[in-house]
Amino acid sequence: MIVGVLNQKGGVGKTTLSVNLAAALARNGERVLLIDADPQGSALDWAAAREGEPLFSVVGLPRATVHKEIGTIGKGYDHIIIDGPPRVTDLARSAIMASDVVLIPVQPSPYDVWAADEVVKLIDEARVYKESLKSCFVVNRKIANTAIGRDVREALSSYPVHVLNASVTQRVVFAEAAARGQAVYEIDPEGSAAEEMQAVLAELVEYLK
Incomplete structure (x- = not known):
């Protein structure tokens, strides 16, 4: 499974999602590669901030040749997560072409819903060359107990893109884990953040079947 985590808008929590999805897969005993x-x-x-054994491999590949190199770089891995670039670039197109599924994190704000239009168009363009390409939205950095988290799901339904039921809430533990180069499950294995990540992963795997 190759998952591209992309959104043209910065600050939507792409890296947090990428790292913790990779960690959730690695936690299940899978061999995982995260491409930055x-x-x-x-x-x-x-x-680099991590002390001790890495949970999974991380390589930097900020080049518009990801889709050409992924076969070689990804050899021997069960799953690959691509932490994509912001902005519409050849690099974003390459990351999309390399993916089996593009996961689009969207914050619960009207601006984010409108901005999603760009990445949806890029995915549509890529489907001309790669018909099997799938895509889905995940509501990320949701504020707990607010109506806006529910409203954004409704707003996203205007796009011809699947919206995951699982969503991720804005929590301090994500920043705490990031500062140490850890995954949320390492800090709080039974916590809500780890549970939410497992739920996103499970639904993503189910959607790809």
């Missing part, structure tokens, strides 16, 4: 295709290199920074 964002020139900012946030996933590489996360890996």
